[in-house]
Amino acid sequence: MNTIKGPAIFLAQFVGAEAPFDTLDNICHWAASHAYKGIQIPTWESSLIDLDLAATSKTYCDELKGKVAKYGLEISELSTHLQGQLVAVNPAYDVMFDGFAPQAFRNNPTARTLWAKEQVLKAIKASKNLGLDCHATFSGALIWHTMYPWPQRPDGLVEAGFKELAKRWLPLLNKCEELGVDLCYEIHPGEDLHDGVTFERFLEATNNHNRVKILYDPSHFILQQLDYLAYLDIYHEHIKMFHVKDAEFRPNGRSGVYGGYQNWIDRPGRFRSLGDGQIDFKSIFSKLAQYDFDGWAVLEWECCIKDSEQGAIEGAKFIQDHIIEVTKRAFDDFASGGSNEALNKQIIGLV
Secondary structure, three states: OOOOEEEEEEHHHOOOOOOOOOOHHHHHHHHHHOOOOEEEEEOOOOOOOOHHHHHHOHHHHHHHHHHHHOOOOEEEEEEEHHHHHOOOEOHHHHHHHHHHOOHHHOOOHHHHHHHHHHHHHHHHHHHHHOOOOEEEEOOOEOOHHHOOOOOOOOOOHHHHHHHHHHHHHHHHHHHHHHHOOEEEEEOOOOOOOOOHHHHHHHHHHOOOOOOEEEEEOOHHHHOOOOOHHHHHHHHOOOEEEEEEOEEEEOOOOOOOOOHHHOOHHHOOEEEEOOOOOOOOHHHHHHHHHHOOOOOEEEEOOOOOOOOHHHHHHHHHHHHHHHOOOOOOOOOOHHHOOOOOHHHHHHHHOOO
16 A cells, blocks of 8 residues: 655645745745645646746756755646636636636637647646656536536437537547546536546546546535545545545525525635535545555645635645555554465365
């Protein structure tokens, strides 16, 4: 068995214009000072990574790793969550998702989609150049607006949606196969891949592609009232990445899973800093150790109440305290009487 690596931190919610979040050096120093061992880099943040250069230059990637290593850190993974979202956008969401793309590609869904695919491709190549075998992304969504079956969905709509989604991703997945990089889709509301059934639909639509994997984040499951522990039992072979994020679900007489269009702080389901929510991380870390998960435990901070820096400080210790150093021997080895073929036959009653 492998011991989970960590703690690492996803930098997307922290990077900004002011120190210590304005440069890679500054944010690495900050992360290391809070006892993090890894950083997950959002590739849309040019202050942290030159994606064009990372995709084409092994020398640049070696220098990038060296810069991070000066602070006692590793790059755990790269992320294209925003670009992956734009690989598949239903026209109903064009205006809202245009903000994820550069100005030149807005109001032009075709050009925006091509740009997004190129971005993910560059990130896959960059992951290879950095020596990483997993990459984080979103699937995007073509039929999310039909999530609730009213009006009634026409027969074949879901199958057509996943067929088109697979068509858009297969060239990228094939490049992943060529380079030895798993594409880990974060299972997330707002994506066509948002639970177990939809993951299975996509996997089937891609002909069970070897590089279709899962980024597991239990916070998105508790908000859907999905059994996040059973999910590990069912899909552990596909889970290659792990976002450690807490959440709580507090249904009431006025709103439930759908949230009533309320702000995060008022929704029954809301994200919380680690340790402030309802998720049973002790059981999650135990199951991941049991199933020999050998990736990183990566903090993703999202909380509508607690300050991000406090969440980051507390989160590093929380993750470290939950990582299980897996045993190298059986606990009852002291009582072993040894074994050989003759003894086994005697115990069975064959001699």
